[in-house]
Amino acid sequence: MILMADEDYMRLAIQAAKEGHDTWTNPHVGACIVKDGQVLATGCHYHYGREHAERNAINKLTPEQLFGSTIYVTLEPCSHYGKQPPCAELLVQSGFKKVVVAALDPHPLVTGKGIKILEDAGIEVEVGLLAKEARALNPFYNFYYEHGRPYISLKQAITLDGKVAVKGERTPITNAAVKKQVLQERGDYQAIMVGAKTAIIDNPTLLTSKEGDFPPIRVVVDRRGRLLDHLDLKLLQTGPETWVLTLNEDLANTVFPDNVHVLLLPGRKARDIAQLLGEKGIQSVYLEGGPTLAKAFLDADLADDLITYLAPFYLGKQTTNGVNSQETLQLTDTKIQTFNDNIRIYGRIQHV
């Protein structure tokens, strides 16, 4: 038998966490239960609506097995009553001797509460083992609770002369390989957002090719209510949920198909949009344009990363420029990938 270290058990918990899918607004969490150097069970939060990782692992064992064992869990056990009693209580009741937690709950109002329940019950608690790796399971979830707004990725397809479209026309920029990648990439976010002008000119469906029970919500920002003249857009007719964000009361009172919801914005700024989406529980947004909407987010320091697809040609005159920014923006963690003759340039925006 190979002797395993604490880190190995936590790695098993992280591995287990990755078995979850469609956890939707819930984080990916994994757990690993160990006694006398033996791994007794692993568990994960498998799907939105199903049991948390701790309960999933515990359910695989008998009370005798559980008693006096140690549980490694990638995220602080929850402390609030939801569909189930909180996991921290469950761990106390299960007779664990020790709980090893990788990362604290990112919600500032909740952080440490689960730990406190465990410690108050006399359980030995250790926090921080492989915290970085565990946090990497849920970057958007962490960001959302730490910043109180969704993580926003600004995606743009530009030509070598920095253009995004022929003025007023739907303009193909990228190649088939990039189109496929974008269809896939959308599935990583909880919402796909465009401005009304883009919705009207491109008439996109904003679907993802990634299979899942929770396709991203399509969000159209239409402050002035321009969609009133374009109620036949695909986004407003079929497909998954569409939210129209507006200041226009007429639009709010318009009857739409069941998949369309109109939400009144608290104001006209990017910050108001981010706030509303945050309040609605959206943790991540893939902002696909147009440049005016993107610029509002950039200039408000509300864009977190930049995904640029570059197609090597010049679009020429009578065209729309890509997003620009008020200030110089430095990118970190840049990653360059090619898709045939197109290029994907990723970078995190350094917030000032």
Added chain:
Amino acid sequence: MILMADEDYMRLAIQAAKEGHDTWTNPHVGACIVKDGQVLATGCHYHYGREHAERNAINKLTPEQLFGSTIYVTLEPCSHYGKQPPCAELLVQSGFKKVVVAALDPHPLVTGKGIKILEDAGIEVEVGLLAKEARALNPFYNFYYEHGRPYISLKQAITLDGKVAVKGERTPITNAAVKKQVLQERGDYQAIMVGAKTAIIDNPTLLTSKEGDFPPIRVVVDRRGRLLDHLDLKLLQTGPETWVLTLNEDLANTVFPDNVHVLLLPGRKARDIAQLLGEKGIQSVYLEGGPTLAKAFLDADLADDLITYLAPFYLGKQTTNGVNSQETLQLTDTKIQTFNDNIRIYGRIQHV
């Protein structure tokens, strides 16, 4: 002994051609002399001012060896009297039985004249063997003679928001690895060209790191004579040859150091610049900006390829946009290379 085919002998000639360096305005040419299936000698045009490839190979052999042999040569033997009698005559005098030529002379007024001398003398001549490979030895030379103007590469360093500089300021865009690459790349061209505004704002030296006897000529296009107020620029003081192209008579009458020559343009258009450089024998130009000069060449369909260096950041407001074009420009033969987090995007412009 391995039996060699015609193609193998021509490949040896092409290989030999590559031994030449600093041939300046002369093409790279190689030759291979064969008799009874034996390679007797190879030769090349080794350096500007030295003998042509045919003579170089012939000089290694005795008249007895040469008589009745076959010569493989990558370019049609010359037919004009220069510093030496023409190679075509030399081949006739040397008693060759057969001459195999890869590519014809690209100069439309000369093409076929060397071949004719040989055929008139009763020598068997074959043309076209590995023509494509042989032509690839001298892309700029071929282009120059076929089009009557230099091959023009438009090089630009841009940011992700399509900017090239903060307005009126020398602005570093690319990283150290790109700077090194550009220093090297300049050495592939016979001239490095910039506009007066770029010369004044950036005060560049436009040197190459490539060692050679013929560093590229630095060309500054200054139609209006703005340099008159900036005679202390580095380009106008030291280093290799600088040509100032102007319409301004005062500039033409200004006394400069010996390395600086002022040439009067026949007109103010890109075509006039290309024509003047062509008349002066310049076969290739690396056009480094600024965007106004570059645009003039693009819109006149006088830019042949586009070398874009992209740095992944946003420069922001109060900045100068990169070159744009009147029409949509498609690129072919695109090639993408990364230099750490910077990207080099190469493409040939499809002429309409």
